[in-house]
Amino acid sequence: MRRRVVVTGMGCVTPLGHDVETMWAALLAGKSGISKTELFDSSTFPSTFSAQVKGFELPEPLAASGKHDHAGRHTRFALAAADQAWQASGLGASDALDPGRTGIYLGSGEGSLDFDNFTSLLIDAWSDEGRLDTVRWGELAFERMHVDREQEQEANMVVAHLAAQFGVRGPAFNILTACAASTQAIGEATMIIRHGDADAMISGGAHSMIHPYGLTGFNRLTALSRRNDDVATASRPFDLTRDGFVLGEGSSILILEDREFALARGAKVLAEIIGFGSSADAFRITDQDSAGEGASAAMREALADAALSPSDIDYVSAHGTATKQNDQVETRALKVVFGELAGKVPVSSVKSMIGHLIAAAGATELITCVLAIRDQVLPPTTNLHTPDPDCDLDYVPNAPRKAKVRICMSNSFGFGGQNDTLIITGAREA
Amino acid sequence: MTERRVVITGLGAVAPGGVGIEQLFETVLAGGQSVKPIELFDPASFPCRIAGELVDLKASVHVPRSYRKAVKVMARDIQIAVAAADLAVRDAGITTVGIDPEKVDIDSGRLGCNIGAGLLCADLDELGSAVNTAVTDGRFDFKLWGREGMNNLTPLWLLKYLPNMLACHVTIIHAAKGPSNTITCGEASGLLAVGEATRTVARGAADAAIAGGAESKLNPMGLLRQCLLGRLATTGDGDPGGACRPFDKAANGTVIGEGGGLLILEEHDRAAGRSARIYAEVAGFGAACDPEGVDYTRPTVGGLDRAMAMAIADAGIEPDQIDLLIPQGTGVAGEDAAEASAVRASLGRRAESVPVSPLTGGFGDLFAGAGAVNLALAAMATHTQTIPPAVNFESPAEGCELAIARQGVKAQINYALTGGFAVGGHSAAVVLKRYVP
Numbered sequence: 001m002r003r004r005v006v007v008t009g010m011g012c013v014t015p016l017g018h019d020v021e022t023m024w025a026a027l028l029a030g031k032s033g034i035s036k037t038e039l040f041d042s043s044t045f046p047s048t049f050s051a052q053v054k055g056f057e058l059p060e061p062l063a064a065s066g067k068h069d070h071a072g073r074h075t076r077f078a079l080a081a082a083d084q085a086w087q088a089s090g091l092g093a094s095d096a097l098d099p100g101r102t103g104i105y106l107g108s109g110e111g112s113l114d115f116d117n118f119t120s121l122l123i124d125a126w127s128d129e130g131r132l133d134t135v136r137w138g139e140l141a142f143e144r145m146h147v148d149r150e151q152e153q154e155a156n157m158v159v160a161h162l163a164a165q166f167g168v169r170g171p172a173f174n175i176l177t178a179c180a181a182s183t184q185a186i187g188e189a190t191m192i193i194r195h196g197d198a199d200a201m202i203s204g205g206a207h208s209m210i211h212p213y214g215l216t217g218f219n220r221l222t223a224l225s226r227r228n229d230d231v232a233t234a235s236r237p238f239d240l241t242r243d244g245f246v247l248g249e250g251s252s253i254l255i256l257e258d259r260e261f262a263l264a265r266g267a268k269v270l271a272e273i274i275g276f277g278s279s280a281d282a283f284r285i286t287d288q289d290s291a292g293e294g295a296s297a298a299m300r301e302a303l304a305d306a307a308l309s310p311s312d313i314d315y316v317s318a319h320g321t322a323t324k325q326n327d328q329v330e331t332r333a334l335k336v337v338f339g340e341l342a343g344k345v346p347v348s349s350v351k352s353m354i355g356h357l358i359a360a361a362g363a364t365e366l367i368t369c370v371l372a373i374r375d376q377v378l379p380p381t382t383n384l385h386t387p388d389p390d391c392d393l394d395y396v397p398n399a400p401r402k403a404k405v406r407i408c409m410s411n412s413f414g415f416g417g418q419n420d421t422l423i424i425t426g427a428r429e430a
Numbered sequence: 431m432t433e434r435r436v437v438i439t440g441l442g443a444v445a446p447g448g449v450g451i452e453q454l455f456e457t458v459l460a461g462g463q464s465v466k467p468i469e470l471f472d473p474a475s476f477p478c479r480i481a482g483e484l485v486d487l488k489a490s491v492h493v494p495r496s497y498r499k500a501v502k503v504m505a506r507d508i509q510i511a512v513a514a515a516d517l518a519v520r521d522a523g524i525t526t527v528g529i530d531p532e533k534v535d536i537d538s539g540r541l542g543c544n545i546g547a548g549l550l551c552a553d554l555d556e557l558g559s560a561v562n563t564a565v566t567d568g569r570f571d572f573k574l575w576g577r578e579g580m581n582n583l584t585p586l587w588l589l590k591y592l593p594n595m596l597a598c599h600v601t602i603i604h605a606a607k608g609p610s611n612t613i614t615c616g617e618a619s620g621l622l623a624v625g626e627a628t629r630t631v632a633r634g635a636a637d638a639a640i641a642g643g644a645e646s647k648l649n650p651m652g653l654l655r656q657c658l659l660g661r662l663a664t665t666g667d668g669d670p671g672g673a674c675r676p677f678d679k680a681a682n683g684t685v686i687g688e689g690g691g692l693l694i695l696e697e698h699d700r701a702a703g704r705s706a707r708i709y710a711e712v713a714g715f716g717a718a719c720d721p722e723g724v725d726y727t728r729p730t731v732g733g734l735d736r737a738m739a740m741a742i743a744d745a746g747i748e749p750d751q752i753d754l755l756i757p758q759g760t761g762v763a764g765e766d767a768a769e770a771s772a773v774r775a776s777l778g779r780r781a782e783s784v785p786v787s788p789l790t791g792g793f794g795d796l797f798a799g800a801g802a803v804n805l806a807l808a809a810m811a812t813h814t815q816t817i818p819p820a821v822n823f824e825s826p827a828e829g830c831e832l833a834i835a836r837q838g839v840k841a842q843i844n845y846a847l848t849g850g851f852a853v854g855g856h857s858a859a860v861v862l863k864r865y866v867p
Contacts, residue, residue, distance in 0.1 A: 023721045041572040042572070045576035046576075103717075110549055110593075119570045120570070122554065131555050132555050132650070135474045138474070138475030140652070141654050142654075147655075147658035150654070151655070151658075151659065151726050153614065154549055155549060155614035157854060159854065160719075160856075161724055163721045164724035164725075166721075167721045168719065169736065170719065171716075171718060172732075172855075173613060174567070176547070176593045177610070177611060191633070195629060195633075197716075212575070213552075213557075216575075216580045216583065219586030271710065279607055279609065279610065280607050280609075281600040282605045283602065285586075285595060285599065286501070286568075286589065297539060297607065301635070340680050352614050415593065415594075416589070416597075417602070418597065418612070
C-alpha cells in the first residue's frame, strides 16, 4: 500500500483576499479582483490593468522575526500564506513535528527586479555606439545595486524564507514551470511524501510579475487582455469575446502530510491528494499543441495515478486563462479525456475573477477545489455571456452552483508546454 | 512498493574544458585549468575579471535543421542545455525525433525531462536598445515606453528568459512528452533534477528521462550579483587558471563558469534489453535544507550532511562503502569548510580516508549546471574505475583536511557520492553504484 497524502492546512494572499475564507467568499459572490495597475504607471501600455494584491502588509509576528527584512514582494505573500496554512494545520505546535522530516516544495517565481536602479544603469551606461558600455555599467552598478535586492530575486529565496520561518530541514525544492509551477509542486511534494522522504511538506507557489518588464513581456506576446474600457470583466474564460488573460499576483500554500502521520497527531484532514499527472507538449514554445495531446496526457496520467475513470470526476477547475488558444485547446483536451461525459462534468475558471497568478495559480485553484468539496458548491466562470462554438462545455457560467462534489480535478498548463493535473477528494473515513 | 532500477546510459556535458563527456573527462584527468580572462564582455570595472567561458559555444550544430531558427530566441543558458541534451541522447544511443525522425526508437510519451535552471538574465544590449528609445531628460519615461519603446523588443522577448525554456526547447527537439520539470535551486538544481527524475522513472511514470541542469551567469548582471555576494576570487589576474582553489589553504573565492550537464536516465530492463552501455546505476538520492540559509551573508551548505546521509541510506549502504566523493567545492573558503564539516558529519570515520576529488577549480562554479556536471564526471569515474585528481589543490585549508585526491589513479569504485548546495540553504546528493551486468 502506498502512503496516502492529505491536506491539513491552507493559506493564501490573493487579489480577492488575504486569507482563504475571504477569497472564497469573493469567488462565490462573483467579485472581480481586477483594476487599473497602480504599482507603476502603465497608462499607455496596451494593457493598463491587472489583478493586484492590495493593502497587504506582512503580519506583525512575521515581520518582527527580523528574518524577512529584505524579502521581495512575492516572498512576503508566501510568508503570510504559509503562516496561515501552518497555523491551521497545527503542525508547528505538534510534538509530532520533526523538522528533518518536513520539507518544502514550491513553484515560486523569480523576485521582482530592482527596476529603478536596473533601468537607470541601462540608460546611464549606454554608449554613443548604441550598446552597453560594460565598464561604465560596472562602475555605476557597484554604486547603485544592493546585494539584498539582487539575491532576493533568485527563485529559491522564497523556499529559504519559509525554511527560516518554520525551522524545517527536510527536502527543499523550487520549480518554475511557468503557469503550471505550483500545481506541479504540489504533485511532486505528494510524491516525496509517498516515497517516504518526508512526512510533511509545505507546498504551493508565489509570484508577482506585475512589474514594468513583466507586463511588457506579456504585452509583447499579445497574451494579455486589452479591455482597458471594462477592466473588471476583462478576464472572460471560454467566452467568445475573450481577448487574453489578466496578469495577477499572490501566493497560495498548503500543508501536505502523510495521512497516517496526520491522523496519529490528531490533525484535521481537509482533503486528500489522490492523483498527479505531468506531461510536456513538446510542440512549440509559443503555442499549445492544438490537438490538446499534452494537456490530455497530464489528465490521463492523473486519472491513472488515482486509479479513477473520468466518470468519477465531479468538477474540473480549468486552467482557463481566457486566451483564445488555451480555452479552445483545454476544451478539446477535456473532450478527448472525458469523451461522452464532456459537457456533463462541470468545468470552471476562477481566473475570470482573480486573474492569472502565474506560478501561484495552480495552488490557488487547488484550494478552491478543497473548498468546493467542503461546501458542496462550485465557483463560477464569470463574464461568460457569449458562447463560443469551440467552447461548448458546462463552464458553470456566472453564478455558483450547489452540487454533489466528491472528487475534483485541477489543471495547469505552462507557457512552453509543461502540463500538470492534480486530483483530490475530501477527507475519507478509510 | 518495489521500485524499478534506474541506470545512466548517456552523458552530455558542455563545460569549459570540454564539449562532450569524453573530452571533458580527459581534461579533468589531466588537471586542466580552463578559467581565463573574460572575453564575452569587458569586465574592467569588476573586481573579478576571470571565468570559465564557453568561448566557442555553437548551439546550432546541436539543433536539427528544421528547428535552427529557434536558436535566436534561446538565451545562452538554453543553448547550453540544448547542446548538452543532444550530446547525451546521442551518447545513449537513443534515436529521438531530434536525432533522426525516420528511426525513432523511443516512445515519446515515456521520455521525461527535468532540467535545473538559474535566473536567466535579459541580454542587456537588446533590452538597453529598447529602453533608450523611451528616455526623457535622462530618465526612463513610462508613458513613452508603453506607447512606443516596448515595441522595439521582439514579441518573443519574454520567452528567451523563462527558466523553463531550457526544458521546453529540449522537449520540443527530442519530442520528450513525459513528465517535465524545471528546478530552480542554484547549484543544488542539477542533483535535485536527477534525483527527482530517477524517482519518476523508478515509479514507472516514465521509462527514460533527460535530466540535469545548465546555466550561464556570464553577463554583467550575473557577475555583479556574485561580486556583491562576495563569493568570487579577486586575485586571478596573474594566474586565472589557478584562481579557484577548493579546500586549499590559499582559497579565496570561486569563479563563475558556464556550462551544463544532462544525463540519460533509463529504466534498467529497457537499457539492458537494448544492450546499452551503462555508466552506472543511480542508487540513492537525498535532499535537505537549512533554516540558516536565508542569511546569505554567512556561508552555509544547506543541510548537506543530512542530504548525503539520506542518499547513502537510500542506496542501502553504509558510509564506509563510499569509494569516491566529488564535492561541490566552490573555493569560497567558508563554504569549503562547511562542506568538509558536512562530509565528516555524514561519512563519520570514512571521511578521513575516502578519496575526494574537487573539480570545480578547473572550470568554475557552473551554478545550475554544477551538480549535473559533477555527477556526469562521477559516472565516468565509476565507469572507468578512475579517481580524478583535484584541481588547484596543494595543502588543505584549516578544517578542510580531507583525503583530497592529488593524482588520477585507477581504483575500485563501487559507490560514488556527489553532493551540492546553493546560496539560500538547499542541498542535494546522489549515490551512484558501479554497474556490473
